[in-house]
Amino acid sequence: MTRVVDTAGLDEIVRLLRAAGRTVIAPTVRDGTIVPAEIESGAELPIGWTEDQNGGYYRLAATDTPERFAFSSPSDSWKRYLHPPRTLLVRTRSTEAGIDVELPDPSAPSVALFGVRSCDLAAMHVLDQVFLDDAATDPGYAARRADAFIVAAGCAHPGNTCFCASMQTGPTPNAGYDLAVAELYDNGQHRFLIDSGSDRGANLLAEVDSRPATEADTAAAAAAHDNAVQHMGRTLSPSDPPAAAAHTDHPRWDDVAERCLACGNCTMVCPTCFCSSTQDSSGLIPGEAERWRVWDSCFTADFSSVHGGPVRSTTRSRYRQWLLHKLVTWHDQFGMSGCVGCGRCITACPVGIDLTAEIAALARSGSESGEAPNTTNATVT
């Protein structure tokens, strides 16, 4: 049953999570952006902050309300807390008797991920398909994932680059959380509707001062949801990806390759991009070696290199691989879309390449390819 707390109640949830020994990771203002990072109290949430996001563009902006969740998606995803940029896989040491093998302890420091958007919850579900596969479960991911206490937060203010409504992943969370928060701020009344999605969520909520939600509260939350759906900055038509996949020789692939820097920013910020490379380090201390897993990107040449060179030697082939994997072949591989519509790749791209515009242009036949309908920033050519 939905409960309602005030700002003190929200802060109390942060306090209780920390008192239970968890590191609380939440959206917070840092270096001119909102990023998920450790907070020590609810006062470090982005109170009164929103942002303007567009292709290759992000600026913080002040709101005139004390809302905690008036922004859209944080500029970085939560991926690093479940699938860290660098993970030690094994350490070995040669001894008289043979080789000592030391496996890292998979248990992780206990965290609470606080204020996770619906798109990002969907992204965690996508990562689960990759790392919790029965045949090859990743022990570190499994431990971090099972432990993480998740407080979801619905979106009332989607950004210019958001399109979760198109991908059916948002804006309101409906599963995969311990607690879900909907912030309401109207007529000077500030309150948070809270639902629990697990026993540990319900137990925590029971410790906080709250009242039952009224019909007016739930109606206001439903109205906020409808309003958010109406205000998505981008759209992606479900018929476009299969149409684009049929156009592998479309001239638009050359066009996007001319703009693409192959810098990899899109893959780094994408909450579902999971690729990594394996690096061995050895040499300075005789007999000792380590193997690390490090985030990698399908935009590098090394990533597809085999004996004789890279399989995808051009930026054109790499962009095509990335886009069609996200939107098309992911379905064959994992039974769902690899894109959850968070829009981060659009914002983080230094030249503002927008996958929704690219896929729309690619879906049309090559002869009629022109400026895509929902491109709001000028593209660099």
Next chain:
Amino acid sequence: MIDRKPSLAVWKFASCDGCQLTLLDCEDELLAVAEQIDIAYFLEATRATVEGPYDVSLVEGSITTAGDMERIKEVRRQSRFLITIGACATSGGIQALRNFGDVEELMRIVYATPSFLSTLDTSTPISDHVPVDFELRGCPIDRNQLLEVISAYLAGRKPAIGEHSVCIECKQRHNTCVMVSHGTPCLGPVTHAGCGALCPTFHRGCYGCFGPAEQANVKSMSGALAQLGVSPDEIQRLFHTFNAWSEEFRNPPVQVAAPTRKTP
């Protein structure tokens, strides 16, 4: 793998010594390095030298004189594995700016008695003169990358040194993008990784001191800089620093886009 301790020589051509100093700067690891490798020739550190040939040579600096053109050939003859270190050795360095001008005129402006000078018209990378086995980028090089190359050599494996953009390291490090979020021009997207995104970590745009990344798209990068309001002259100057003579940065297309990105 070699049974005896491999020997190492460090050579200097036209350079500032900063890259060689990186080896001395490996304070904590220097003893471990010296235990596994004979530092046979390293004038920066010791006058005592051992005669070649050497298993590994680290070569710093660019070729700017006729004498050095001959000396590098001798270094190559004496070296089994030759690694060039730093922007000077890998692309000609900051001194390659002379390649764009009139050297006679520069000599007259800078020196009281230019007739004492004997110099080439150009500053060129080592790889223009002799075959190079591995290039380590940076101005100066990164100590961890240097240790990685030495460790990899000792273990007989490929060094784990990516040729991708600085952006990948920047994001791994959880930095805020100065280009996207602050509007600061940053060459990270076209610059070779290796520094761990040092400058963006301190809220500065990357100056490109590691030179071009693999398949650097300088044209599109110039367009993005123009959109930030950087003038064609300034774009040219951004690329014309430590790695000005690298093929990719040599002639950046600067007249590519008018600033059209909407700003609030």
